[in-house]
Amino acid sequence: MSAVTVTAVDRSYGDRAVLDGVDFSVELGEFVSLIGPSGCGKSTLFSLVAGLERPDSGEVLVGGAPAAPGRAALMPQKDLLFPWRSVLDNCALGLQVQGVSRREARARARELLPTFGLAGFEDAAPGRLSGGMRQRAALARTVLQGRDVLLLDEPFGALDALTRTEMQLWLQKVWQEHRWTVLMVTHDVREAVLLSDRVLVLDPRPTRVHHEVRVTLPRPRTAETLATSGFVALEQELLEHLHGSRRADDQRRMLSR
Ligand SMILES: Nc1ncnc2c1ncn2[C@@H]1O[C@H](COP(=O)(O)OP(=O)(O)OP(=O)(O)O)[C@@H](O)[C@H]1O
Numbered sequence: 001m002s003a004v005t006v007t008a009v010d011r012s013y014g015d016r017a018v019l020d021g022v023d024f025s026v027e028l029g030e031f032v033s034l035i036g037p038s039g040c041g042k043s044t045l046f047s048l049v050a051g052l053e054r055p056d057s058g059e060v061l062v063g064g065a066p067a068a069p070g071r072a073a074l075m076p077q078k079d080l081l082f083p084w085r086s087v088l089d090n091c092a093l094g095l096q097v098q099g100v101s102r103r104e105a106r107a108r109a110r111e112l113l114p115t116f117g118l119a120g121f122e123d124a125a126p127g128r129l130s131g132g133m134r135q136r137a138a139l140a141r142t143v144l145q146g147r148d149v150l151l152l153d154e155p156f157g158a159l160d161a162l163t164r165t166e167m168q169l170w171l172q173k174v175w176q177e178h179r180w181t182v183l184m185v186t187h188d189v190r191e192a193v194l195l196s197d198r199v200l201v202l203d204p205r206p207t208r209v210h211h212e213v214r215v216t217l218p219r220p221r222t223a224e225t226l227a228t229s230g231f232v233a234l235e236q237e238l239l240e241h242l243h244g245s246r247r248a249d250d251q252r253r254m255l256s257r
Pocket residue numbers: 013018037038039040041042043044045
């Protein structure tokens with residue numbers, strides 16, 4: 001059984017079709033990335049998998065059952081840490097919302113924080129953390145919810161290039177240890193290849209998956225992997241498909257004028 005199955009999903013807003021026949025699946029413990037141009041419906045797709053919205057037609061299954069709130073944990077683009085709560089209390093929040101007592105939620109968060117490089121920062125206010133640390137805290141809060149699937153929406157988009165690479169390598173390490181099932185949206189082709197088992201390219205307006213790349217590069221992938229011919233070839237293949245879909249999108253827009 002797949003962790004996530006999206007079958008023939010359509011979604012429109014008014015008379016505007018955003019998703020049209022989207023099909024894909026994510027296997028248990030797999031790391032899959034979605035890439036596509038801005039505004040192509042990635043966040044809409046995430047809302048459907050998170051069970052926050054329903055498709056007009058088609059089916060979204062998480063763990064074999066229809067998507068519903070509470071099956072997948074969503075880490076939004078902005079970290080949304082509350083400035084007035086400590087790092088520990090921010091991380092515990094996801095569990096408290098599920099009805100876990102504050103004491104128990106804090107204990108579980110305290111246990112996990114060292115893995116996320118946040119030992120010693122439990123009582124700090126989020127404002128004292130670097131950008132990378134804030135993202136690790138937001139990810140800890142997401143992971144702590146103990147859901148079947150993690151949905152990461154451009155988790156490192158706001159970080160500088162050096163911190164971003166560090167965070168990607170760190171995420172790969174903790175993912176290899178824990179084997180969460182991850183579906184990640186990113187605009188960064190390099191990030192997608194570095195982290196994923198498979199990368200799906202979305203063709204916009206209306207959106208569907210139009211190309212899939214399987215990344216079989218051995219793990220752990222390192223900073224050196226980025227320069228290998230195998231890595232560069234995959235990056236190139238994805239860029240060609242991404243630009244191809246962008247060109248097709250421009251043509252469609254020209255024709256509809
Ligand atoms: N609630 C809504 N009502 C009307 N239109 C919407 C709604 N939500 C999204 N849209 C439209 O659907 C399209 C897809 O939006 P969505 O946010 O899913 O794209 P995205 O790929 O996540 O964008 P980005 O990469 O910029 O974050 C956009 O054109 C957007 O304007």
